[in-house]
Amino acid sequence: METSFHPMSELFAQLGLPNTSKSIESFIKQHPLDDKESLFEADFWNKGQKDFLHQAISDDSDWAEIVDQLDVRLREAH
Template sequence: MDTTPQDLSHLFEQLGIDNSEDNIDKFIASKQIPANVLICQAEFWSESQKSFLREAIEEDAQWSELIDQLDALIRK
């Protein structure tokens, strides 16, 4: 059983992105995507990040709720 805490900080860590609160705020402010683009298709992700996001969503994995939260935060 995975006991990793489930919050945006840990999602960013999982994605290999600086997970400081300041960086998360900057990321959200600078990485807005239009409504017609899936979060896993956004141009700013690496291929491995896109794969992680896509698989987590498709499998309704433990990260899917946080990905949905991030998705809502980065919409234009």
Template sequence: MQANFQSLRALFGQLGLPDDDTTIAQFIEKNRINDPDTPLESLSVWSESQKQFLLEARSLDAEWAEPVDELDALLHQ
């Protein structure tokens, strides 16, 4: 069985955030994480439900795991 993976744009939509390329790029630039040990979920921009979604997406290795990992990598660059 093949898993369905979502895109980064779809992740932003799922989180209730604007999902156009410009806004995503601005979000990433504004919220860069300088400490490699700081988890994505610890950003103060997330609501509690968004934090929970991000944590569950990775822990369950669900269809959202790939775009969450992608966002994490982009924020840590």
């Protein structure tokens, strides 16, 4: 497996979302996840975003680490 580090701003850009530090923090505060909800099934994602997030984790791609970090940050915001 090739490992690569993607910063949070790059993940947000990949998801088609504003990717400045301020917009990322705002998104996280506005979209908290509780413990029962999976990241990629949250209703605030569109289908393409859900598919990307799910595939990143299930394939253990080079995006998996930053997707996991986003998951943690959204749960901490709850």
